[in-house]
Amino acid sequence: MYWDQPPTPTDKRPKKIYMYIPKHFYPKELVPPDIFNQRGNQAIELIDERVLITLDKLRETFGTCVINDWMFNDEGRYTQSGLRTSDSDVYSPTSQHTFGRAMDCKFKDYSGEEIRKHVIENKALFPYITFIEDDVSWFHFDVRNCERITLWSPNTKKAVLV
Ligand SMILES: [Zn+2]
Numbered sequence: 001m002y003w004d005q006p007p008t009p010t011d012k013r014p015k016k017i018y019m020y021i022p023k024h025f026y027p028k029e030l031v032p033p034d035i036f037n038q039r040g041n042q043a044i045e046l047i048d049e050r051v052l053i054t055l056d057k058l059r060e061t062f063g064t065c066v067i068n069d070w071m072f073n074d075e076g077r078y079t080q081s082g083l084r085t086s087d088s089d090v091y092s093p094t095s096q097h098t099f100g101r102a103m104d105c106k107f108k109d110y111s112g113e114e115i116r117k118h119v120i121e122n123k124a125l126f127p128y129i130t131f132i133e134d135d136v137s138w139f140h141f142d143v144r145n146c147e148r149i150t151l152w153s154p155n156t157k158k159a160v161l162v
Pocket residue numbers: 097102103104140141
């Protein structure tokens with residue numbers, strides 16, 4: 001894959017890469033194990049480019065952040081925090097996770113609540129985030145087609161514009 005192999009000396013033509021390759025996340029962190037085993041790094045094609053750009057911006061702003069950690073150690077707990085597939089217990093056909101448009105971020109140095117507050121106060125830094133879940137310990141954002149930013153609580157089922 002392109003990120004494993006630098007251009008060879010015989011390859012004189014400049015490479016034009018139009019896709020966005022995240023600086024701070026491997027593709028396997030963003031998809032479940034089955035999908036990575038099937039598709040390898042090409043699994044990145046299943047994640048919306050706006051999500052990838054936003055993840056890098058969040059990482060550069062708030063520091064270390066875990067999405068899935070199944071590949072790092074045996075105690076890895078998360079397999080469904082990025083792309084979600086129909087074999088998942090928490091699968092929903094209409095979830096933004098199903099379309100590669102949502103991520104559940106766990107930051108090392110900040111709670112989900114702190115991240116929500118910072119992002120809402122600095123919306124201009126995160127132009128692609130349209131939807132945030134409230135009342136959860138992680139930071140769920142997605143890039144669905146809706147008025148921005150919609151803050152929705154899974155407890156009250158109420159949505160407000162923030
Ligand atoms: Zn989520």
